[in-house]
Amino acid sequence: MxxxxxxxxxxxxxxxxxxxxxxxxLLRGRRLGRNVAxxxxxxx
Amino acid sequence: xxxxGATAADTEAAPPTASGATGVAPSPVGxxxxxxxxxxxxxxxxxxxxxxxxxxxxxxTSPEDVEMGDSVRIMYVxxxxxxxxxxxxxxxxLGSVCYLWPRTRSLxxxxxxxxxxxxxxxxxxxxLATGMLWGRPTWGVYWTWDARLxxxxxxxxxxxxxxxxxRLPAAPEVRAKRAAxxxxxxxxxxxxxxxxxxxxxxxxxxxxxxxxxxxxxxxxTMLFTLFLGxxxxxLIYVWxxxxxxxxxxLEDQQLDTSLDAAIAERRRESGLPPAxxxxxxxxxx
Numbered sequence: 591m592x593x594x595x596x597x598x599x600x601x602x603x604x605x606x607x608x609x610x611x612x613x614x615x616l617l618r619g620r621r622l623g624r625n626v627a628x629x630x631x632x633x634x
Numbered sequence: 635x636x637x638x639g640a641t642a643a644d645t646e647a648a649p650p651t652a653s654g655a656t657g658v659a660p661s662p663v664g665x666x667x668x669x670x671x672x673x674x675x676x677x678x679x680x681x682x683x684x685x686x687x688x689x690x691x692x693x694x695t696s697p698e699d700v701e702m703g704d705s706v707r708i709m710y711v712x713x714x715x716x717x718x719x720x721x722x723x724x725x726x727x728l729g730s731v732c733y734l735w736p737r738t739r740s741l742x743x744x745x746x747x748x749x750x751x752x753x754x755x756x757x758x759x760x761x762l763a764t765g766m767l768w769g770r771p772t773w774g775v776y777w778t779w780d781a782r783l784x785x786x787x788x789x790x791x792x793x794x795x796x797x798x799x800x801r802l803p804a805a806p807e808v809r810a811k812r813a814a815x816x817x818x819x820x821x822x823x824x825x826x827x828x829x830x831x832x833x834x835x836x837x838x839x840x841x842x843x844x845x846x847x848x849x850x851x852x853x854x855t856m857l858f859t860l861f862l863g864x865x866x867x868x869l870i871y872v873w874x875x876x877x878x879x880x881x882x883x884l885e886d887q888q889l890d891t892s893l894d895a896a897i898a899e900r901r902r903e904s905g906l907p908p909a910x911x912x913x914x915x916x917x918x919x
Contacts (some may be wrong), residue, residue, distance in 0.1 A: 591693075591706040591707075593771045596770055596771050597693070597704055597705060601692070601693065603709055604760050605711075608870060611753075616877070619669040619880070619884070622668070622884035625884070625889055626884060631880070631884075633669070633671050633876075633880055
């Protein structure tokens with residue numbers, strides 16, 4: 591693959607950022623979710 | 635709800651922690667799923683199936699471009715990132731309008747607007763980053779003050795400002811109103827970004843797929859990969875939006891709970907009887 595020095599970092603940045611955002615979201619959601627019983631959550 | 639003899643009021647009246655912060659003791663009641671539901675799990679699984687497929691098609695199977703070579707593969711993450719930025723900010727604008735409209739006013743719209751703006755900022759940043767990485771082999775520079783690039787950078791800054799406004803200390807209704815107005819003002823830049831390549835002389839190429847003559851200038855495999863990217867990124871966006879909006883609801887609940895606990899503590903310190911029933915419905919409206 592030519593231009594691999596640009597293509598691979600582009601994919602790395604995109605999927606790395608999405609994975610990091612998702613991980614933070616899940617961990618924070620799990621922590622906050624502990625404070626409220628499922629019955630009180632509008633989405634459950 | 636009352637399993638184990640505890641109620642939500644027990645949690646709401648949690649005392650401040652030793653450090654002085656009004657802590658919220660984890661509720662001992664019920665199951666504690668976080669922000670997921672069956673729908674988000676289905677969307678998540680579909681996205682997880684789509685990502686490796688996109689990687690395979692984008693990095694291996696799709697052909698290289700005659701002029702740009704393999705750097706064209708950046709298109710499969712750059713265009714969906716830009717598309718998601720537009721979509722996310724459109725949802726922010728919609729949520730802002732719905733909040734400002736008296737008949738539909740609800741903090742739920744504000745939460746959707748805020749959650750979508752955060753995701754929009756993320757994807758605008760990714761569109762800028764991937765655009766720079768694509769620009770270097772194509773134009774010879776990472777950055778140039780071209781109309782499309784400049785208006786996109788401005789969009790990024792405008793919505794960063796929107797997120798900063800959301801963090802200013804204020805009552806939820808005041809925050810929501812401020813943010814809704816700011817969100818609508820910032821959204822004005824979205825059509826400017828999109829039309830910038832037509833309005834000004836630009837290094838950035840014009841539309842290759844969303845053309846007025848509906849004649850996409852792309853090879854079949856490339857077009858398929860690009861559409862797959864758009865679908866996968868949209869699934870990821872919906873998943874992130876639902877989780878983040880629910881998380882904002884939980885944060886509002888925690889704020890209400892902490893406030894109620896602080897008020898109860900001050901009343902106790904002053905020798906006043908406890909308030910009848912702490913309000914917990916504010917975050918749900």
